[in-house]
Amino acid sequence: MTDRKIATYICGGCGLGDRLDLNQLEEIARIENKSDIVRTHDFLCNSEGVSQIRKDIDDEQVTHVVIAACSRRAKTGAFAFDDIAFTRANLREGVIWVRPDSEDMRETTQDMADDYLRMAGAEIQYMQQPEVDRSEDSNKKILVVGGGMSGMTAAVEAARAGYRILLVEKRGRLGGTAASLWKRTPTREPFSDPEDTGAGELIALVEREPNIETFLNSAISRTSGAPGRFSVDISRESGGTRTENVGAIVQASGFTRFDAGILSEYSYPASADVVDQHELEELARSAGGGRIKRPSDGKEVASVVFIQCAGQRSEKEGHLPYCSGFCCNASIKQAMYFKDCDPGIDTNIIYTDLRTPGNGEDFYRSAQRKGVTFTKGSVDAVSPESDQLNVSFTDLILDEQTAVNVDLVVLATGQVPNSGVSIELEDAAEESDRNAKTPDADQTAEVPVDSILNLTYRQGPDLPHLRNGFSDSHFICFPYETRRTGIYACGPVRRPMDIAQAIDDATGAALKAIQAVENAALGRGAHPRSGDLSFPRYRKEGCTQCKRCTVECPFGAIDEDEQRYPLFNEARCRRCGTCMGACPVRVISFDNYSIDTVGQQLKAVDMPDEFDEKPRILILACENDAYPALDMAAHQRREYNQFVRVVPIRCLGSVNAVWVTDALNAGYDGVMLMGCKKGDDYQCHFVKGSDMAHDRMGKINDSLQQLQLETERVETYEIEITDVDRVVELINDYSRKINEIGMNPFKGF
Amino acid sequence: MNDNNTAMIDKYRNSFLREVEDNVEQGEWVKMCMQCGVCSGSCPFGPHWEHPPQELFMMIRAGKRDAVLGTESMWMCTSCYNCVVRCPREIPITHIMHGLANYAHRLGLAPKVNPTRRFAKIFWDNISKNGRVNETSLSIKLYFMDGYSAGVKRAVEMANTGLGMFRTKRLNPLALISYKGIENPKQLQSMLKKAREIEGRRKGYPG
Numbered sequence: 001m002t003d004r005k006i007a008t009y010i011c012g013g014c015g016l017g018d019r020l021d022l023n024q025l026e027e028i029a030r031i032e033n034k035s036d037i038v039r040t041h042d043f044l045c046n047s048e049g050v051s052q053i054r055k056d057i058d059d060e061q062v063t064h065v066v067i068a069a070c071s072r073r074a075k076t077g078a079f080a081f082d083d084i085a086f087t088r089a090n091l092r093e094g095v096i097w098v099r100p101d102s103e104d105m106r107e108t109t110q111d112m113a114d115d116y117l118r119m120a121g122a123e124i125q126y127m128q129q130p131e132v133d134r135s136e137d138s139n140k141k142i143l144v145v146g147g148g149m150s151g152m153t154a155a156v157e158a159a160r161a162g163y164r165i166l167l168v169e170k171r172g173r174l175g176g177t178a179a180s181l182w183k184r185t186p187t188r189e190p191f192s193d194p195e196d197t198g199a200g201e202l203i204a205l206v207e208r209e210p211n212i213e214t215f216l217n218s219a220i221s222r223t224s225g226a227p228g229r230f231s232v233d234i235s236r237e238s239g240g241t242r243t244e245n246v247g248a249i250v251q252a253s254g255f256t257r258f259d260a261g262i263l264s265e266y267s268y269p270a271s272a273d274v275v276d277q278h279e280l281e282e283l284a285r286s287a288g289g290g291r292i293k294r295p296s297d298g299k300e301v302a303s304v305v306f307i308q309c310a311g312q313r314s315e316k317e318g319h320l321p322y323c324s325g326f327c328c329n330a331s332i333k334q335a336m337y338f339k340d341c342d343p344g345i346d347t348n349i350i351y352t353d354l355r356t357p358g359n360g361e362d363f364y365r366s367a368q369r370k371g372v373t374f375t376k377g378s379v380d381a382v383s384p385e386s387d388q389l390n391v392s393f394t395d396l397i398l399d400e401q402t403a404v405n406v407d408l409v410v411l412a413t414g415q416v417p418n419s420g421v422s423i424e425l426e427d428a429a430e431e432s433d434r435n436a437k438t439p440d441a442d443q444t445a446e447v448p449v450d451s452i453l454n455l456t457y458r459q460g461p462d463l464p465h466l467r468n469g470f471s472d473s474h475f476i477c478f479p480y481e482t483r484r485t486g487i488y489a490c491g492p493v494r495r496p497m498d499i500a501q502a503i504d505d506a507t508g509a510a511l512k513a514i515q516a517v518e519n520a521a522l523g524r525g526a527h528p529r530s531g532d533l534s535f536p537r538y539r540k541e542g543c544t545q546c547k548r549c550t551v552e553c554p555f556g557a558i559d560e561d562e563q564r565y566p567l568f569n570e571a572r573c574r575r576c577g578t579c580m581g582a583c584p585v586r587v588i589s590f591d592n593y594s595i596d597t598v599g600q601q602l603k604a605v606d607m608p609d610e611f612d613e614k615p616r617i618l619i620l621a622c623e624n625d626a627y628p629a630l631d632m633a634a635h636q637r638r639e640y641n642q643f644v645r646v647v648p649i650r651c652l653g654s655v656n657a658v659w660v661t662d663a664l665n666a667g668y669d670g671v672m673l674m675g676c677k678k679g680d681d682y683q684c685h686f687v688k689g690s691d692m693a694h695d696r697m698g699k700i701n702d703s704l705q706q707l708q709l710e711t712e713r714v715e716t717y718e719i720e721i722t723d724v725d726r727v728v729e730l731i732n733d734y735s736r737k738i739n740e741i742g743m744n745p746f747k748g749f
Numbered sequence: 750m751n752d753n754n755t756a757m758i759d760k761y762r763n764s765f766l767r768e769v770e771d772n773v774e775q776g777e778w779v780k781m782c783m784q785c786g787v788c789s790g791s792c793p794f795g796p797h798w799e800h801p802p803q804e805l806f807m808m809i810r811a812g813k814r815d816a817v818l819g820t821e822s823m824w825m826c827t828s829c830y831n832c833v834v835r836c837p838r839e840i841p842i843t844h845i846m847h848g849l850a851n852y853a854h855r856l857g858l859a860p861k862v863n864p865t866r867r868f869a870k871i872f873w874d875n876i877s878k879n880g881r882v883n884e885t886s887l888s889i890k891l892y893f894m895d896g897y898s899a900g901v902k903r904a905v906e907m908a909n910t911g912l913g914m915f916r917t918k919r920l921n922p923l924a925l926i927s928y929k930g931i932e933n934p935k936q937l938q939s940m941l942k943k944a945r946e947i948e949g950r951r952k953g954y955p956g
Contacts, residue, residue, distance in 0.1 A: 365781065398811060
């Protein structure tokens with residue numbers, strides 16, 4: 001602390017010099033912020049300005065820098081200093097671009113700028129440049145779980161990039177489902193005929209690749225550690241366990257077949273001639289390109305019906321509510337098995353909506369050309385009739401009930417993710433076990449599911465599921481990312497998909513795994529705060545072992561030690577600060593982001609007294625979506641209220657209730673909390689942060705009522721990055737509301 | 750039911766789709782329909798069709814032979830080509846509609862009183878007689894298509910138009926008595942007869 005030296009740089013460019021009184025800002029920097037060096041520059045982000053800062057750091061031993069210029073999201077290339085702690089006062093996007101340039105507004109505009117400089121000054125007092133911890137021996141090996149198309153692709157891709165791979169497969173052979181197919185849907189122009197699965201070539205590639213070590217008949221019996229230092233036990237079926245250290249894990253555990261046994265209305269499995277798509281593949285393989293024979297009596301099939309969406313896209317008990325996406329193309333492919341052999345064979349695909357992703361539309365057209373019949377209808381029942389099967393269905397185009405007799409019926413059933421134990425369900429089951437010994441408690445106990453990874457994490461043995469048992473990952477923004485840092489999911493365990501999509505997926509996951517091991521070796525955070533060197537520390541003396549941080553961490557980064565104190569695994573941490581927001585005794589903090597760096601900022605704001613008619617509204621804005629939206633509003637010169645003060649935060653989940661109560665005690669008239677979209681289709685970059693903040697702030701209402709304060713004084717919002725217009729409206733509406741409610745009675749106490 | 754019809758029923762016992770593919774102009778396109786319904790939505794007469802095009806295609810696949818060939822639907826087509834332009838599968842729907850109508854007519858299954866069919870018949874008889882259209886006799890046949898009094902009524906309604914056409918030499922009343930068509934209409938007629946024979950032989954029509 002003794003060698004702390006603070007420098008403040010005030011920029012006069014972009015109109016800041018014309019609109020603001022820079023001398024007054026200098027004064028504040030020197031006297032209130034106690035800066036050792038204060039410099040004003042006309043154009044701080046040019047090479048001269050930046051080299052001045054650099055020179056002060058090198059020659060004057062400056063350790064802490066405040067740059068009062070544009071938003072922290074602008075000019076990040078110019079203002080990049082790795083070796084010192086620094087912060088930015090947002091005078092451009094935060095002040096002059098959102099306020100009108102008029103004489104009567106000059107005073108409040110200057111107030112705003114003064115406050116932002118004071119806030120930056122307060123923040124820098126409590127900031128530390130994080131120390132880089134690279135002492136640990138970081139491991140760069142990558143473990144791939146699952147030897148199907150996804151797993152093999154991930155292994156080959158990463159191996160070719162120069163990484164050592166351990167490929168673990170539960171079965172006695174590689175290739176997964178793809179290896180048991182006769183053909184696959186085409187991947188090349190003109191997308192008109194089924195083509196070879198490619199599993200054979202990929203298996204050969206894996207076997208030739210010197211960087212890949214394959215474990216067949218093996219499973220993962222234990223996984224512990226963190227990115228760069230995972231320790232896994234690979235157990236062979238025959239006995240014997242090998243412990244290996246790896247840097248990252250790709251989980252490509254694929255899917256299991258939907259059990260069509262519940263589809264008794266389709267005479268499955270009552271009739272041997274009703275098969276699912278996998279069984280048809282077996283029939284096609286044994287026919288080897290010749291005429292396919294039906295299972296019951298070996299008669300050559302002369303007519304076949306494909307029933308799409310069998311047990312899928314249905315809310316019925318035991319059915320899959322989702323579309324598996326691959327099955328329409330698969331049925332088209334299988335119909336071609338028949339048509340290519342003999343165009344006289346009747347093939348009828350009965351569908352409600354034909355969905356042919358990828359280049360399936362060309363494939364569909366090719367099937368029509370080959371004479372495959374497509375009937376839009378829904379099948380009611382399949383029943384044996386003499387030596388055939390009677391398929392009765394509703395024709396949805398002709399709107400009538402009709403039936404056909406065929407030799408073979410194929411059910412297009414879906415994919416069930418092989419994602420291991422559902423942590424949420426397990427928690428709920430434990431809960432119900434504890435709560436009551438009700439008679440049906442035993443019935444809820446289902447067939448035990450084997451865990452895939454057997455994580456020793458405090459939060460459970462497998463990747464958390466999002467919906468329908470698929471491993472959580474954000475489809476659009478961060479595919480492959482799971483809620484366990486360093487473990488990436490790809491293939492049908494992530495969402496239902498076909499081979500082509502699984503290969504793309506696996507390549508992406510391999511790149512993510514490479515990123516993870518490289519970041520871990522440098523002691524840096526993973527996405528979305530990629531490159532962040534800070535990590536949470538806690539003051540053990542203050543900890544009450546309440547376990548809120550270990551429970552609420554969205555990424556399962558915090559375990560518990562033998563004495564039940566939290567045990568932080570830095571490399572697993574995404575630096576969101578949700579633990580900091582959760583901690584009731586406020587002992588968790590980051591070097592450059594803590595209860596104090598934010599808490600002191602909001603206290604640094606000059607608080608006018610009740611009769612000045614200058615209210616103060618605090619906005620805690622998530623740096624991922626809400627803050628950029630505010631910046632964009634500024635770029636478009638939208639005006640918002642001059643009495644707001646915006647503090648960027650890492651995630652709404654990092655907001656500790658003490659900031660809110662401190663703000664109200666300090667005299668703020670209102671607090672707006674802006675986070676990302678929550679819920680199942682969340683946009684929160686830290687998955688649960690926004691959710692938990694909404695939950696926590698719901699509870700703050702009680703304290704507000706105890707303080708005799710209106711509950712409207714604290715509001716929580718979901719802001720998307722595109723909500724440029726809305727965010728301005730929200731601020732202005734909220735300011736009006738605060739005017740109606742009146743000033744905070746705690747002002748001046 | 751004429752002989753052609755019985756012959757075709759015998760030939761394509763199970764598959765009406767095959768029958769259409771073999772016998773209807775551009776019929777091989779029927780199987781390419783993906784039931785999006787853009788044709789039906791684009792047709793200016795869409796709401797007046799008993800079975801819009803995409804439904805006709807489905808009926809063909811479902812083997813509803815009598816319903817397809819006996820309907821007036823395809824006779825509703827005015828050849829505006831909206832459907833052809835918009836069809837995402839680029840199916841020549843207009844041609845298929847005319848092909849279906851023609852086929853139904855050949856089999857004697859087309860609705861007897863359909864005005865489009867009757868006009869087509871009058872037009873064909875007229876043009877094949879002289880090798881050129883005799884507009885005077887064509888108009889009179891059309892006017893009196895529904896009987897004498899209806900014909901007089903329609904003629905009176907159109908009197909002014911007719912007089913105007915006469916004055917500008919667009920209508921020649923003498924053509925009723927003598928109309929000079931092509932040089933040798935007999936040759937044309939025997940060519941048409943031969944063509945019909947060839948088609949009949951290829952498609953297996955007995956009559």
